[in-house]
Amino acid sequence: MDSHQEIISTHNLNKKFGGIVVAKNVNFSVNKGEFRCLIGPNGAGKSTLFSLLCGIEKADSGQITILNKNVTELKAFQRIKLGLGLKFQTNKAFQSLSIKDNLSISDNNFDIKKNKIAEERYQLALSEFKLKSEGAKLARELPHNMLQWLEITMILASFPKIVLLDEPTAGMSVEETLFTGSVLKRLNATGLTIIVVEHDMQFVKDVANKITVLHEGEIFSEGTAEEVSNSEEVKNIYLGRD
Amino acid sequence: MKHLLNLIDGDKDIGRGNKFWAGFFLVLICFFLYPTFVSSFRASNTAFYLLNIPMGFGLCLIWGYCGILSFGHVAYYGLAGYAYGIIAGNLLGNSWGPILGVLGGLVVCTIISGIFGYFVFYSRIQKWIIPILTLVFTLLLETFFVQTSGYQWRVGRVLLGGFNGMTNIPFFQIGTFEFEGYSFYYYCLVIVLVLFFGLRILVNSKFGQIVIGIREDELRTEMLGYDIRFLQCVTFIISANLAGISGLLYVQWGNYITPSQMGILQAALPVIWCAVGGRNSFIAVIFATILLNWLSFTLSSQGNQYALVIIGTLLVVTMVFFPRGIVVMIFEKINKNI
Numbered sequence: 001m002d003s004h005q006e007i008i009s010t011h012n013l014n015k016k017f018g019g020i021v022v023a024k025n026v027n028f029s030v031n032k033g034e035f036r037c038l039i040g041p042n043g044a045g046k047s048t049l050f051s052l053l054c055g056i057e058k059a060d061s062g063q064i065t066i067l068n069k070n071v072t073e074l075k076a077f078q079r080i081k082l083g084l085g086l087k088f089q090t091n092k093a094f095q096s097l098s099i100k101d102n103l104s105i106s107d108n109n110f111d112i113k114k115n116k117i118a119e120e121r122y123q124l125a126l127s128e129f130k131l132k133s134e135g136a137k138l139a140r141e142l143p144h145n146m147l148q149w150l151e152i153t154m155i156l157a158s159f160p161k162i163v164l165l166d167e168p169t170a171g172m173s174v175e176e177t178l179f180t181g182s183v184l185k186r187l188n189a190t191g192l193t194i195i196v197v198e199h200d201m202q203f204v205k206d207v208a209n210k211i212t213v214l215h216e217g218e219i220f221s222e223g224t225a226e227e228v229s230n231s232e233e234v235k236n237i238y239l240g241r242d
Numbered sequence: 243m244k245h246l247l248n249l250i251d252g253d254k255d256i257g258r259g260n261k262f263w264a265g266f267f268l269v270l271i272c273f274f275l276y277p278t279f280v281s282s283f284r285a286s287n288t289a290f291y292l293l294n295i296p297m298g299f300g301l302c303l304i305w306g307y308c309g310i311l312s313f314g315h316v317a318y319y320g321l322a323g324y325a326y327g328i329i330a331g332n333l334l335g336n337s338w339g340p341i342l343g344v345l346g347g348l349v350v351c352t353i354i355s356g357i358f359g360y361f362v363f364y365s366r367i368q369k370w371i372i373p374i375l376t377l378v379f380t381l382l383l384e385t386f387f388v389q390t391s392g393y394q395w396r397v398g399r400v401l402l403g404g405f406n407g408m409t410n411i412p413f414f415q416i417g418t419f420e421f422e423g424y425s426f427y428y429y430c431l432v433i434v435l436v437l438f439f440g441l442r443i444l445v446n447s448k449f450g451q452i453v454i455g456i457r458e459d460e461l462r463t464e465m466l467g468y469d470i471r472f473l474q475c476v477t478f479i480i481s482a483n484l485a486g487i488s489g490l491l492y493v494q495w496g497n498y499i500t501p502s503q504m505g506i507l508q509a510a511l512p513v514i515w516c517a518v519g520g521r522n523s524f525i526a527v528i529f530a531t532i533l534l535n536w537l538s539f540t541l542s543s544q545g546n547q548y549a550l551v552i553i554g555t556l557l558v559v560t561m562v563f564f565p566r567g568i569v570v571m572i573f574e575k576i577n578k579n580i
Contacts, residue, residue: 080467092462105455
């Protein structure tokens with residue numbers, strides 16, 4: 001398969017909450033195997049874009065394509081079944097259940113044939129994030145960084161082709177953030193497409209192939225880490241200068 | 243087979259391991275031997291405590307495991323009872339009548355709860371509204387059946403009977419054998435046992451895990467690729483059928499049913515059994531249902547007017563001091579000490 005094939009894309013996506021525009025003519029696309037970061041000031045529409053892609057929110061107009069399939073009219077769980085995985089901004093691991101239960105609930109591979117690469121990715125996360133030996137522990141007994149790792153691993157248990165991670169390193173120490181980045185890079189190296197919303201520029205520079213900057217619901221600019229971080233306009237919107 | 247045993251012994255209900263099952267079977271033997279020590283009348287009274295257990299199971303499944311409080315499960319109890327009365331009553335003398343009545347009762351429960359569940363879950367209303375909707379539904383049914391007095395409310399040769407209810411409902415029978423007295427007791431016991439093991443398997447299976455996931459976080463579960471509205475609907479239908487089974491057993495036991503079985507006092511009872519015992523444990527619900535039914539039966543048969551007040555007080559005490567249920571918390575305490 002062509003590695004520059006689009007795996008997920010939107011066409012003229014629009015969404016308003018009342019009078020607030022959260023997505024304005026968004027034409028966003030990510031290629032297979034890419035590691036993409038979404039950045040932008042608070043309220044830029046990063047998390048909303050994830051919600052629109054997953055179908056938690058319905059777009060007012062526009063089209064969403066995942067794996068060459070028009071999913072605009074599909075319900076959230078149907079899109080997930082196509083091979084999408086979402087880690088929420090606020091950690092949503094099942095707090096009062098054991099780690100083992102968290103992971104086995106996440107395993108929804110009823111109709112997916114045993115996929116060797118996907119299984120390897122899952123095992124990689126499981127061993128790197130040291131969750132295997134903690135199986136009986138309740139999720140709420142875990143420190144915050146482990147909870148974030150648990151939710152990432154839960155997503156991998158469903159054998160996704162694209163993962164959307166909303167602030168996966170929020171609340172982590174510098175070492176933990178770096179470590180998470182290195183594991184994500186290894187997962188990406190196996191061909192997994194990863195899209196991350198992140199504020200930590202060091203992390204973004206470290207992992208991303210390409211960065212998309214969102215501002216007031218619009219795609220403001222796109223480019224490599226270097227291009228984006230040297231751009232005066234990007235600095236301006238972050239600092240609130242017009 | 244080994245897989246099934248593992249599911250029965252799974253960790254989604256209290257009570258696991260050899261010691262628990264040894265105790266369980268010891269108690270079970272006592273239940274099986276009990277009728278040999280008491281009169282047929284006493285056995286039949288005890289059967290009344292047993293026949294309420296499936297409804298408790300139903301509420302336990304939908305509330306404790308799926309996180310949806312239904313305050314109107316007695317609606318399905320009543321519907322199944324009336325449906326059985328109409329079908330079996332019209333086929334009086336036909337030995338297949340009661341069996342068709344049972345099937346009819348469950349079909350009615352499935353259809354009505356399916357329609358109700360479809361509108362409730364697919365319209366994505368907020369969870370806290372569901373107890374009110376279910377309660378309103380059962381009160382509507384009660385009001386409907388109360389006004390069915392008079393000769394025009396007749397289905398075939400069976401009168402619905404209005405406020406006084408439907409009478410002369412036939413016993414359950416297989417072939418020519420009628421279940422009453424001792425045999426009815428065993429019939430209830432076996433049904434409760436089968437349902438208990440079936441539900442233990444269900445909640446420890448993949449289905450049960452997902453249902454628990456829905457209880458914990460609907461959005462997270464949906465975003466793992468599960469059709470949560472469909473699963474909630476299915477769970478609701480299963481639990482409505484469990485309430486229906488209790489309704490069927492009730493009319494087969496007492497041969498009558500009145501609209502007050504779907505009233506507000508009755509509607510509160512299964513919620514109390516589950517809350518007092520522990521809403522996410524079937525074994526706790528068995529204990530609580532038997533003990534609380536025994537308590538209110540004993541109190542009211544002694545002419546005590548305060549049975550409901552006492553049961554209500556017990557509920558408040560449980561909510562304050564044993565939020566996870568008395569039986570469940572005692573079990574946990576014992577488990578820790580062993």
